Amino acid sequence: MSTFLLNNKYTIGIIMGVLFGLLARLSMLRTDYRQYPTHPHGKIIHLSLGIIAAALGAVAVPALLKKDYTAVTFLTVAAQQFRDVRNMERDTLTKIDGMELVQRGATYIEGIAMVFEGRNYLVIMSSFVTSFTAITLNWYLGLAAGALSLLVVHRLRTGKSISHIAEVELAPVRQEGADLYVGDIYIMNVGLKSNQEIISERGIGLIIKPNNPNSKATLSNLGQRQAILYDLSTILGVYRDDGEPALIPMAKLDMRDSRLGVFILPQEKDPAKAVEIALRVPILESAVRMPTEAKVNEEGN
Amino acid sequence: MAEIVAVVTTKKEMVRGGVPIFFEENREQVEETAFLLEKILDASVHDLKDGTLILVNHHPK
Known part of the structure; x- marks a missing residue:
């Protein structure tokens, strides 16, 4: 058994790398209430791309260990490939968005596309770490490193939501x-x-109160507002x-204090649920601004 | 920028210009015509609060 493991070190490392990469992709591929990626074909596309990413990450290790440094350049091909994934997602979502009664908006779409690209790199990272540890140390440490990388991936998967930056109340x-x-x-x-x-019969009103100057800037972003409306709808x-x-x-801003007034016309008139949904709307990466981090403001304090 | 696509009013002497204008007898008729035009033109109705309703296309191509 041990001689088999020693003789096939590379093969085992690569297989483990690919497996953990695939697991990472699976754990990040959730089709939730937005039904995106669509089921089943959207999922198949991303699983296949995930396998490719995992394989790339895993085979990079033996290439490096055999001092075949130029082989690393094919990772740039991978980067190009996943940028194309991002473009593909952006194009599809933008086209679909025209057919929605309430649109996602460009910022939300860009956020989703970015996530698809980013997650493929996480897959590469996960499979690289696993196969590196499995090949240079041994297979069970490889398992441990793989499990650890899955935890890291899980942490990076979840972003923040409105509840972290603001309070929502009914109005x-x-x-x-x-x-x-x-x-x-x-x-x-x-x-x-x-x-x-x-x-007057159907409308629900919410007021979203930002907690600090940073959240004021984020909430006033038009894309973030559209995301709130889209999720509620x-x-x-x-x-x-x-x-x-x-x-x-x-959604309109009270320009004096940057509170956001949200007006929606739901099918299901459930104000308490509306508040809950608004609190859980994801914060879009591209909408985040940090004015307090500016030198001027830091020096002032 | 949004675009006014039609005007419905009871006050003949207050409105003139380059868009179609519909003159009506009373407030009810103004409402009715504006309702029809909203559905036909896919443009929202806004109230200028002086007996005049305007139809506005908020997303002109």
Whole structure:
């Protein structure tokens, strides 16, 4: 047994690397309420790409150990390949977005595309670490390193949500003639009586209060606002149709204190659930701003 | 930028310009015409609060 393990060190290392890479990809491939990646073909595509990424990470180790340094350049091919994955996801999602009643918006799409690219690199990392340890040390340490890399991957998988940066509370939807308010925040002008009736019957208002200057900047990002509307509309349903331009969920800022007024028209009128959903909306990486980290502000304190 | 695509009003003397204008007798008729136009044009109705409703296309190509 031990001679077999010694003789086939590289093969075993590579197989373990690929397996752990694949496990990493599987653990990061979740189809949730947004149904993306789509089931089953979207998933098949990403699993296959995951296997390729895992294989690349795993075979890089024997190449390096055999002092075949130029072989590392093929990792650049991998990088190119996964950039293409990102482009592919962006293109598909942008096209699909035109057919949604409430759109994801460009920032959300960019976020998803970025995640797809990033996760493939995590797979490469996981399989590289596993096969490196398995080949240079021994197979059971390889197992341990693989398990550890899965933990790291799991940590990197989860981002932050609105609950980390703001408080969400319910606010009454108020109509003064044609003017629509959520709490004291002006949302829009609704001209038709029939639409005003639907809004007073169906509308839910939320106010999102940012906790600090950083979250103010993030919440005021238009992409982040659209993500909030999209998540609320996906989970609660949306009372809207093509050709009904006035019945539109909307988020407006109170410019004085950067509170965000969110107006939605759900199918399922469940205000408590709406608050819960808003708290769990992911924060989009590209929407994050950190004004407090600026030199000017740090020196001031 | 959003675009005004039609105007519905009771006040003939207050409105003129380069978009289609619909004159109506009273507020109810203004509402009715605006409702129809909203569905036909896929443009939202906004109230100028002086008896005039405008139809606005918020996403002109």
